[in-house]
Amino acid sequence: DTAVSQTPKYLVTQMGNDKSIKCEQNLGHDTMYWYKQDSKKFLKIMFSYNNKELIINETVPNRFSPKSPDKAHLNLHINSLELGDSAVYFCASSYTSGSIYEQYFGPGTRLTVT
Amino acid sequence: GDSVTQMEGPVTLSEEAFLTINCTYTATGYPSLFWYVQYPGEGLQLLLKATKADDKGSNKGFEATYRKETTSFHLEKGSVQVSDSAVYFCAQYNTDKLIFGTGTRLQVFP
Numbered sequence: 001d002t003a004v005s006q007t008p009k010y011l012v013t014q015m016g017n018d019k020s021i022k023c024e025q026n027l028g029h030d031t032m033y034w035y036k037q038d039s040k041k042f043l044k045i046m047f048s049y050n051n052k053e054l055i056i057n058e059t060v061p062n063r064f065s066p067k068s069p070d071k072a073h074l075n076l077h078i079n080s081l082e083l084g085d086s087a088v089y090f091c092a093s094s095y096t097s098g099s100i101y102e103q104y105f106g107p108g109t110r111l112t113v114t
Numbered sequence: 115g116d117s118v119t120q121m122e123g124p125v126t127l128s129e130e131a132f133l134t135i136n137c138t139y140t141a142t143g144y145p146s147l148f149w150y151v152q153y154p155g156e157g158l159q160l161l162l163k164a165t166k167a168d169d170k171g172s173n174k175g176f177e178a179t180y181r182k183e184t185t186s187f188h189l190e191k192g193s194v195q196v197s198d199s200a201v202y203f204c205a206q207y208n209t210d211k212l213i214f215g216t217g218t219r220l221q222v223f224p
Contacts, residue, residue: 004157041201041217043158048211056211090157102148103212105157 003027004106006091012112013081021076021109023091031055032074033092033103034066043090049074050096081113116141120204120215127222133191135218137178137204140185145206147171147180147187152201152217161189161202194222 004025013019025032033056034046048056049068063079078085091106121136139145146165150158162171167182176191187204199222204215 041152041219043203043214043217045211045213092158102160102163105150105159107157 004091004093004104006089006106006109008109009107010110010112012114014114015081015083017081018077018079019081019111020078021089021091021111023074023076023106025072025091025093025104025106027093027104029093029095029104030071031094031096032068032071033094034074034076035090035092035105037088037090037108039087047074047076078111081111083113086111086113116145116206116208116213118204118206118213118215120202120218123201123217123219125218125220127194127220129196129222129224130193131222133189133194133198133220135189135202135204135220137187137189137215138185139187139204139206141206141208143208144182145208147178148205148207148212149176149178149187149189150203150205150214152203154200158203194220196222196224198222 007022031050033048037043046060047066052068065077068074088108088110090108092103094103118139148163149161151161152158162173164171164180170179178189201217201219203217205212
């Protein structure tokens with residue numbers, strides 16, 4: 001009964017390819033997020049969706065396109081992959097009501113672009 | 115803008131040593147503060163949290179107190195174990211997102 005799951009766990013691909021990463025949460029949360037963690041472990045938010053609506057869209061190349069088919073899923077599609085896209089991508093989810101915005105993270109997808 | 119600053123790592127300790135990892139923040143308003151832990155090869159897990167000044171978050175022997183006057187949320191543990199070896203992230207939630215520090219790697223040796 002994994003709370004936040006991501007597939008695949010590892011993704012190795014060549015420059016110029018298009019790839020997708022999938023995320024699912026079974027916690028009943030209404031908000032989902034994508035984060036990028038670089039090789040120095042720096043973690044930065046990319047997107048967030050609340051009830052399938054885009055809430056946060058940080059300065060991310062438009063080659064990255066999130067899609068939320070329903071509240072429990074948030075997928076990340078990346079076009080024309082570049083070497084600099086190599087990183088670990090984390091999905092997370094949370095409630096937005098209440099005063100403590102605790103986020104639950106998935107195990108991460110390590111993307112390597114060659 | 116809002117930010118979180120953590121001490122550079124790695125922090126290397128012997129088992130049963132006392133741990134402090136410093137964290138300070140800059141924010142407009144009064145953020146909620148968090149410590150997350152990332153074990154090797156895993157995602158982040160919430161370790162502890164505090165939502166207002168003078169709150170103390172605690173979990174698994176770790177503690178951190180929300181100090182508004184010094185804008186700090188330092189993580190402490192009285193006696194670390196080898197199993198505590200991980201990367202620790204301080205974070206704040208203020209308006210609409212979590213902002214993380216750069217992480218501090220802790221290595222504990224027997």
